Amino acid sequence: MGSRASTLLRDEEIEEIKKETGFSHSQITRLYSRFTSLDKGENGTLSREDFQRIPELAINPLGDRIINAFFSEGEDQVNFRGFMRTLAHFRPIEDNEKSKDQNGPEPLNSRSNKLHFAFRLYDLDKDDKISRDELLQVLRMMVGVNISDEQLGSIADRTIQEADQDGDSAISFTEFVKVLEKVDVEQKMSIRFLH
Amino acid sequence: MFLLLPFDSLVVNLLGISLTVLFTLLLVFIIVPAIFGVSFGIRKIYMKTLLQIFQWATLRIERGAKEKNHPLYKPYANGIIAKEPTSLEEEIKEIRRSGSSKSLDTPEFELSDIFYFCRKGIETIMDDEVTKRFSAEELESWNLLSRTNYNFQYISLRLTVLWGLGVLVRYCFLLPLRIALAFTGISLLITGTTVVGYLPNGRCKEFLSKHVHLMCYRICVRALTAIITYHHRENRPRNGGICVANHTSPIDVIILASDGYYAMVGQVHGGLMGVIQRAMVKACPHVWFERSEVKDRHLVAKRLTEHVQDQSKLPILIFPEGTCINNTSVMMFKKGSFEIGATVYPVAIKYDPQFGDAFWNSSKYGMVTYLLRMMTSWAIVCSVWYLPPMIRQAEEDAVQFANRVKSAIARQGGLVDLLWDGGLKREKVKETFKEEQQKLYSKMIVGNHEDRSRS
Numbered sequence: 001m002g003s004r005a006s007t008l009l010r011d012e013e014i015e016e017i018k019k020e021t022g023f024s025h026s027q028i029t030r031l032y033s034r035f036t037s038l039d040k041g042e043n044g045t046l047s048r049e050d051f052q053r054i055p056e057l058a059i060n061p062l063g064d065r066i067i068n069a070f071f072s073e074g075e076d077q078v079n080f081r082g083f084m085r086t087l088a089h090f091r092p093i094e095d096n097e098k099s100k101d102q103n104g105p106e107p108l109n110s111r112s113n114k115l116h117f118a119f120r121l122y123d124l125d126k127d128d129k130i131s132r133d134e135l136l137q138v139l140r141m142m143v144g145v146n147i148s149d150e151q152l153g154s155i156a157d158r159t160i161q162e163a164d165q166d167g168d169s170a171i172s173f174t175e176f177v178k179v180l181e182k183v184d185v186e187q188k189m190s191i192r193f194l195h
Numbered sequence: 196m197f198l199l200l201p202f203d204s205l206v207v208n209l210l211g212i213s214l215t216v217l218f219t220l221l222l223v224f225i226i227v228p229a230i231f232g233v234s235f236g237i238r239k240i241y242m243k244t245l246l247q248i249f250q251w252a253t254l255r256i257e258r259g260a261k262e263k264n265h266p267l268y269k270p271y272a273n274g275i276i277a278k279e280p281t282s283l284e285e286e287i288k289e290i291r292r293s294g295s296s297k298s299l300d301t302p303e304f305e306l307s308d309i310f311y312f313c314r315k316g317i318e319t320i321m322d323d324e325v326t327k328r329f330s331a332e333e334l335e336s337w338n339l340l341s342r343t344n345y346n347f348q349y350i351s352l353r354l355t356v357l358w359g360l361g362v363l364v365r366y367c368f369l370l371p372l373r374i375a376l377a378f379t380g381i382s383l384l385i386t387g388t389t390v391v392g393y394l395p396n397g398r399c400k401e402f403l404s405k406h407v408h409l410m411c412y413r414i415c416v417r418a419l420t421a422i423i424t425y426h427h428r429e430n431r432p433r434n435g436g437i438c439v440a441n442h443t444s445p446i447d448v449i450i451l452a453s454d455g456y457y458a459m460v461g462q463v464h465g466g467l468m469g470v471i472q473r474a475m476v477k478a479c480p481h482v483w484f485e486r487s488e489v490k491d492r493h494l495v496a497k498r499l500t501e502h503v504q505d506q507s508k509l510p511i512l513i514f515p516e517g518t519c520i521n522n523t524s525v526m527m528f529k530k531g532s533f534e535i536g537a538t539v540y541p542v543a544i545k546y547d548p549q550f551g552d553a554f555w556n557s558s559k560y561g562m563v564t565y566l567l568r569m570m571t572s573w574a575i576v577c578s579v580w581y582l583p584p585m586i587r588q589a590e591e592d593a594v595q596f597a598n599r600v601k602s603a604i605a606r607q608g609g610l611v612d613l614l615w616d617g618g619l620k621r622e623k624v625k626e627t628f629k630e631e632q633q634k635l636y637s638k639m640i641v642g643n644h645e646d647r648s649r650s
Contacts, residue, residue: 030275034321037330054326055619056319059628061636062309066316090317118309139304142312144633147641155304155640163306171306180307183294188310191318192277 008036009080017081021088021108027193031087035080045077046070061142065121073126089117092190112177114189119176130171132156225376229413238422238574245338245550245573248357253336255354274322283635286311302642324613328524329620330559331552338549340572365571373418373570380414381467385474387411392477404478405456412453421575422550423450430581431455432510432540435503437532440542441604442514443522444555445562446569447544450577457512458482458502462489480508496531503537510540515597516617521554522546524611525604528597538584541600543608547576558620580607 009032017028036042038050051067052058060066070078070086078086088108106113122130122138135156143152163171163179171179228234279286290307334343339361387407394400416423431454432438438457440447451457459481463472472483482502488494502508515528522545533539546553551572555565569575582603587596598614605612 027275031321034275037326051320052623054319054323055615055624055628056323056325057316058624059632060312060316060319061629061633062312063316063629066313066320087317087321090314118313121309121313122306138309142308142633143637143640144630146634146637151641159304159306176306180294183290183307183310185310188290188293188307189314191314191321194275194277 008032017084020081021084022091023084023088026195028084031084032080035083045079046083047077061144062121062138065138065141069117069120089114090189090191092192093186109190111185114185115177115180116173118189119173122171128173129168130160130176132160132169135159135171221372221375225417226379226414229417230410232409232413238420241420242422242550242574242576249336249338249549252339252354252357255351256337259351259354276318276322278318278322283311283632284639287636287639302638302640304640308636308639324524324611325615325619328520328526328613328617330521330556331554332521332523332548334548336549338573340551342568343552365573369420370571373420376414376418377570380411380418381471383414384408384411385471388474388478392474401479407478408456408475409453412449415449416453419446419449419569419575420573421446421450421577423454423576424578425454426578426580428454428581430540430583432457432542432581432584433538434509435506436510436538436540436584437499437503437535438510438512438540438542439515439528439532439600439604440512440544441522441525441608441610442516442519443544443546444519444553444565446553446575447514448512450544450579451512451542454579456509458509460484460499460511460513462486482511492531496535499532500535500537503535515601518617518620519555519557520617521556522548522610524613525601525608526613526615526617528601530593530597533587533597533600534593536587538586539596539600540584541582541604543580543582543604543610545578545580545608545610547578550574550576553577578608582607 009029014025014028017023018025021028023031035046038053039046040050040053041047048067048071051070052063057063057066070082072078072082085108091109093109093111119130120126122134124134124137136152139152139156147155160169160171163175165175165178166172224235224237281289287308290310291305294305294307337343339358341358384407387410388404391400391403391407394403438451438455440451448459452459458479459475461472461483463469463483463485472481475481476483480502482498484495484498499511502511511532513532515532516526517529520526548554551569551574553569553575557565560568585596585600585603587593591599602612604610
């Protein structure tokens with residue numbers, strides 16, 4: 001099915017996705033081919049099971065959280081537009097984009113949006129704050145059974161203490177950005193295409 | 196009514212004559228050479244002509260795309276994104292290094308660690324190494340089969356006519372020819388082996404059995420228009436050995452067995468396969484397992500060991516991947532055949548997908564549909580390399596030996612050597628792999644026991 005990819009995606013759609021995400025024409029057709037090859041049910045949308053079928057993603061400790069990022073609230077199917085919108089966060093920032101005018105909407109792959117994506121991986125209940133509980137849960141996902149509850153708890157406490165500035169024992173997005181201000185987000189949260 | 200009568204007999208006569216001519220040609224050019232193992236070279240000429248037509252077709256498509264000013268869809272075999280082969284530890288250290296000036300030797304947790312898992316996860320969503328091995332390989336140039344065309348809005352009129360001609364040739368000429376040959380080959384196999392089975396055991400029976408098998412496999416090879424190039428035939432498997440090869444389709448068996456005399460290993464099937472299996476085992480000892488016996492690994496190992504220890508018995512043919520892979524990579528070899536202790540003769544099989552993709556996607560096509568697709572392709576072109584025999588060394592266990600053989604096969608065939616299990620086609624990946632990742636990461640945030648005791 002994936003081999004018929006480029007013919008099932010109309011030119012207008014490709015243009016719209018190009019404008020919204022910034023991917024090039026060939027990158028979009030290639031990712032569409034990938035989308036259709038993952039879509040085992042051949043109904044134009046991906047479910048969580050379709051993602052979990054990728055072995056390398058299934059062994060990623062945060063695999064489920066990443067899969068979750070593709071689905072909006074209450075939905076369990078994602079179409080190609082949604083798929084591309086999420087992947088757009090990982091497009092590398094090109095030099096000519098940095099000097100673009102500030103009138104248009106912020107591009108999906110800006111530094112701020114990349115950080116927001118990572119923030120949402122921690123923020124389980126989507127209340128724009130990373131509480132101690134949420135941090136503990138995510139840490140538990142990353143380390144499995146190898147660290148005791150007390151140790152993990154002290155790690156979480158220390159992290160919140162270092163980041164928290166307004167004293168609410170939780171990390172807001174602004175505090176998150178402040179902690180990571182020196183990290184090379186543009187490079188570490190970008191995926192380069194070979195062509 | 197009256198006028199039709201003379202025409203009737205004319206038509207019948209013409210039909211009779213053309214059928215006779217067809218069958219004579221069949222016999223002379225295909226079946227007789229198959230019996231004696233010689234070749235007229237017709238298939239090689241066919242292949243060369245086809246290649247030239249394909250090149251022309253690809254050029255036309257490229258021209259058509261340029262006129263419309265559209266980029267052409269081109270598949271890339273090496274993946275579409277840049278992946279760095281760095282380890283978990285190195286990557287996370289790098290992320291931390293850019294973020295703070297703290298020393299990197301003390302293990303601790305950073306909020307930025309999540310970037311590593313995040314990016315790795317999204318990379319695998321865009322392009323992963325495993326799932327693409329279970330679907331047919333994409334071709335760089337078009338081979339006039341609609342099943343492999345990704346750019347068909349750029350086809351000109353001339354190209355469409357050529358494609359139409361191709362369809363006519365494949366479905367109306369080649370397909371009936373191939374079905375007739377396949378029918379001949381299979382029925383000769385069944386009757387031949389049954390007849391040989393009545394002979395008393397001895398050298399005469401062995402000789403006849405070998406030649407009946409070879410002859411029928413050669414007819415089947417011609418039924419698929421398989422053009423096979425064998426390399427290093429001096430390394431062909433000998434009695435008491437095990438022949439292992441990478442698996443792409445059931446046709447692999449026919450390809451190998453038409454150049455050598457093997458004992459097959461497999462599960463007993465019902466239907467036509469069952470009839471063929473029962474007939475074959477009358478002429479020479481193959482190893483067929485009942486469905487219930489297959490689960491019992493000890494029983495399987497025992498029977499195989501008994502077989503290889505008997506020097507008079509033929510080399511066993513086994514496909515350790517356990518399932519069909521799309522011939523771009525070699526996946527994990529199951530260690531069972533490598534524990535037996537016999538000499539292993541590795542064989543690498545590489546198909547050229549331009550003339551017809553031999554990969555059997557068993558989740559998409561049943562056996563009959565698959566065989567029909569094979570018989571309506573242009574040809575099956577492949578290369579077979581017989582590698583020098585390998586023996587398990589004293590210091591390696593079965594798994595290491597299996598991996599060594601697998602690497603040799605992958606290297607020779609130009610295939611990617613993967614550690615992933617071919618069973619992932621149908622099953623979920625084991626939890627232990629995720630646990631390994633979690634363990635690695637835990638070390639980074641709390642360190643090993645030794646580190647803790649030092650501080």
